[in-house]
Amino acid sequence: MTMTVSSDVRALPVLQGRSLVEGNARGSLISSDTGLSFWGGIDPFSGEVIDRHHPLSGKIITGHILAIPSGRGSCTGSSVMLELILNGHAPAGLILAEPDEILTLGVLVAEVVFGKSFPVVCIGAEAFAALPESGTEVCMTGKQIRFGNAVPAEIPQSSQADTGPGSLAGSMKLELRDHEMLDGFHGKAAQVAMQLILRIAALQGATELIDVSQAHIDGCIYTGPASLRFAQQLVAWGGKVRVPTTLNSISVDKRKWRELGVDAGLGEPASALGDAYLNMGARVSFTCAPYLLDTKPARGDQIVWAESNAVVYANSVLGARTLKYPDYLDICIALTGRAPLTGSHCDNGRLATLHIEVQKPDTADDAFYPLLGYHTGLLAATEIPVITGLENAAPDSDDLKAFGAAFATTSAAxxxxxxxVTPEAPDAATALGGKAAKRHRVVSADDLARSWRELDSSEETAVQLISLGNPHFSLTECAKLAGLCAQRKKDPQTALVVTMGRDVNEQARAAGYISTLEAFGALIVTDTCWCMLGEPVIPQKTSTLMTNSGKYAHYAPGLVGRKVHFGSLADCVQAACSGQWPRSLPDWLSA
Structure with missing residues (x-):
C-alpha cells in the first residue's frame, strides 16, 4: 500500500490508500476507533447503528463516509451490507484501517450481481489514527481521499474495475477446472461464484486456490429481500454445491413458525430462503453449532465455514482450517469447491501474536468462560491470542463453545x-510460533468485572424472559438444564425459551430431557437462534431478559431493544423460578 500522510491529516488533508472496491463518493465523515459488526450493529432498513455498546450507537450512516478500523463479530455483516446498498441506506463510502473481507464482500456482491456499489479504501492504522473529526467533508476518488478544503466541487464519474475473466485470473495459479468455471462452462452460478472468489483472493493477496472438504452456510439467514434475491438468483442460474454442505440457523423455526405466531411477512421469505439453499443441495441441518453434528471436520481438514462462533470453534477447538468467511462467499466456495489459500488455511496464519494471562477464580461457575471470551475479544480485536493460566482449569466443550461465541462477537480474529487446552497450543511458545508476543496483557478481576457490567446491563429486577441456546444447546447442556429444572416450575410471568438444532433436539427427546424441560414450562425452538428471534417468541411485555450467553447479552439490546441480565445457567433457572434477578457481580468475581 502506498500512502501520502502528513504528520497531521488536518493540515494536509489528502490520503492515498489501497482501493478494495473502486468508486467515487462524497459525504460528511462519521468515524470511530472501534470496530463494528454490521449484523446486530446496524439496522439494515434505517442505517442506524444499533449496537448499544458502540461509540456510534444511534448514529445514521446513510449517505455518510463511514470510517471504522475494521469490522468485527458476525459473518452476516456482508448480508446486512448488501441489504443497505439495495434499499438505499448504505454509507456513501467506507474507510478502513485494515482490509475487512466481510464488509467488502457485501459491496462486491452488490457490484457483481446487482450493479450497485460504493468505494471501499484501506488506509492503514497510522493514517486512520490521524483522521479528522466526524462531520468533516470527505471526497473519495479511487484510492485517494480528500478532506475539508481539499474536497473538489464536483465528484468525478466513477470508473468500475474491469472484472472480466482475463483480468480476474491475473497472477493466480488456476487449474483447468477453475478456468472452466470462470469461463462459464459449468453454468452461470459457478461462474459468478468464481468471479467473487477471485476478487476476494486478490484482496487477500492469495496466489492459488485449494480444495475444501465441506461447507457451512451462514447466508441462509434472512436479513431482508436482498438475501432472498441473491439465493434465488443462484438457484435460477442452476447453482449446485460441489461439497457436503450444512446450513446455519435460519430466521424462523421452519416446521412451526405459524404455530409460534410468527408473522407471515417474515415466516414466508425466511422459509423460502432456507428452501433456496436446500435446492442447491445443502443438507437439512439449520444449526449455528455444526460442530455438534456427526459431520464435524477433523484436525487439519480444509473447510469453508461461516457463522462466527462456528468458525472460531472449528479452528480453535477442532483444529480444522477455515477463514472467518463472509455470508455469500460461503455459498460461492461451496458451489465451486475452491477457496483462496491464505490466512488461517495456512500454518503461519494460525499463530498467536497476543499473549493474555488470566487466573480462573476457584469458585467460578460456568459464566466465567463467556465472560472471559467477551473480554478477550475486546483485547484481541484482529489479533489471534494465546491464553495462559488455564492449564489446570479443564474447560469442557460447552465452556469452549461459550468462550468462542463471545470471543467471536467482540473480535474479528x-x-x-x-x-x-486447545490442540495447537500445548504451550504458549508453540502457539506463538517460537516468537515473542507482539503484545502481552494480564487480565485482572477488575477487568472482568467491567466486562460483566457491560453484559449485565439492566437495572430492573423483574425478568420476563430467559433466553438460552446462543449458540445452539448441546446434548450435555440439555442434560444440565434438565437436572436444574427437574421437579420445579417456572414463574408463570417469566418465559424460558431454549434453541437447539434438530439433531440435538431428537437426541434430547429420546433421553427424556425435553419432557423434563417442557414440564418445567420451557418452550423448545429449533432451526433458528436468538440472533434472529423476535416477537412473539420474545413476549411483547418483555422489558428485561436474562441469558447465559455472552454473545446474546451483547447483541440483544440492539437486536430486540430489551435490557439484559447475564449469569450462569443455574442463575438463569433461578430467575425463571422467581421471575426476579438483581444486578450484581457474582461472589466469585466481587471477592
Whole structure:
C-alpha cells in the first residue's frame, strides 16, 4: 500500500490508500476507533447503528463516509451490507484501517450481481489514527481521499474495475477446472461464484486456490429481500454445491413458525430462503453449532465455514482450517469447491501474536468462560491470542463453545489458543510460533468485572424472559438444564425459551430431557437462534431478559431493544423460578 500522510491529516488533508472496491463518493465523515459488526450493529432498513455498546450507537450512516478500523463479530455483516446498498441506506463510502473481507464482500456482491456499489479504501492504522473529526467533508476518488478544503466541487464519474475473466485470473495459479468455471462452462452460478472468489483472493493477496472438504452456510439467514434475491438468483442460474454442505440457523423455526405466531411477512421469505439453499443441495441441518453434528471436520481438514462462533470453534477447538468467511462467499466456495489459500488455511496464519494471562477464580461457575471470551475479544480485536493460566482449569466443550461465541462477537480474529487446552497450543511458545508476543496483557478481576457490567446491563429486577441456546444447546447442556429444572416450575410471568438444532433436539427427546424441560414450562425452538428471534417468541411485555450467553447479552439490546441480565445457567433457572434477578457481580468475581 502506498500512502501520502502528513504528520497531521488536518493540515494536509489528502490520503492515498489501497482501493478494495473502486468508486467515487462524497459525504460528511462519521468515524470511530472501534470496530463494528454490521449484523446486530446496524439496522439494515434505517442505517442506524444499533449496537448499544458502540461509540456510534444511534448514529445514521446513510449517505455518510463511514470510517471504522475494521469490522468485527458476525459473518452476516456482508448480508446486512448488501441489504443497505439495495434499499438505499448504505454509507456513501467506507474507510478502513485494515482490509475487512466481510464488509467488502457485501459491496462486491452488490457490484457483481446487482450493479450497485460504493468505494471501499484501506488506509492503514497510522493514517486512520490521524483522521479528522466526524462531520468533516470527505471526497473519495479511487484510492485517494480528500478532506475539508481539499474536497473538489464536483465528484468525478466513477470508473468500475474491469472484472472480466482475463483480468480476474491475473497472477493466480488456476487449474483447468477453475478456468472452466470462470469461463462459464459449468453454468452461470459457478461462474459468478468464481468471479467473487477471485476478487476476494486478490484482496487477500492469495496466489492459488485449494480444495475444501465441506461447507457451512451462514447466508441462509434472512436479513431482508436482498438475501432472498441473491439465493434465488443462484438457484435460477442452476447453482449446485460441489461439497457436503450444512446450513446455519435460519430466521424462523421452519416446521412451526405459524404455530409460534410468527408473522407471515417474515415466516414466508425466511422459509423460502432456507428452501433456496436446500435446492442447491445443502443438507437439512439449520444449526449455528455444526460442530455438534456427526459431520464435524477433523484436525487439519480444509473447510469453508461461516457463522462466527462456528468458525472460531472449528479452528480453535477442532483444529480444522477455515477463514472467518463472509455470508455469500460461503455459498460461492461451496458451489465451486475452491477457496483462496491464505490466512488461517495456512500454518503461519494460525499463530498467536497476543499473549493474555488470566487466573480462573476457584469458585467460578460456568459464566466465567463467556465472560472471559467477551473480554478477550475486546483485547484481541484482529489479533489471534494465546491464553495462559488455564492449564489446570479443564474447560469442557460447552465452556469452549461459550468462550468462542463471545470471543467471536467482540473480535474479528478467526481463532484463539488456550495453552494446554486447545490442540495447537500445548504451550504458549508453540502457539506463538517460537516468537515473542507482539503484545502481552494480564487480565485482572477488575477487568472482568467491567466486562460483566457491560453484559449485565439492566437495572430492573423483574425478568420476563430467559433466553438460552446462543449458540445452539448441546446434548450435555440439555442434560444440565434438565437436572436444574427437574421437579420445579417456572414463574408463570417469566418465559424460558431454549434453541437447539434438530439433531440435538431428537437426541434430547429420546433421553427424556425435553419432557423434563417442557414440564418445567420451557418452550423448545429449533432451526433458528436468538440472533434472529423476535416477537412473539420474545413476549411483547418483555422489558428485561436474562441469558447465559455472552454473545446474546451483547447483541440483544440492539437486536430486540430489551435490557439484559447475564449469569450462569443455574442463575438463569433461578430467575425463571422467581421471575426476579438483581444486578450484581457474582461472589466469585466481587471477592
Amino acid at each position: 478467526p481463532m484463539f489458543h488456550i495453552a494446554g
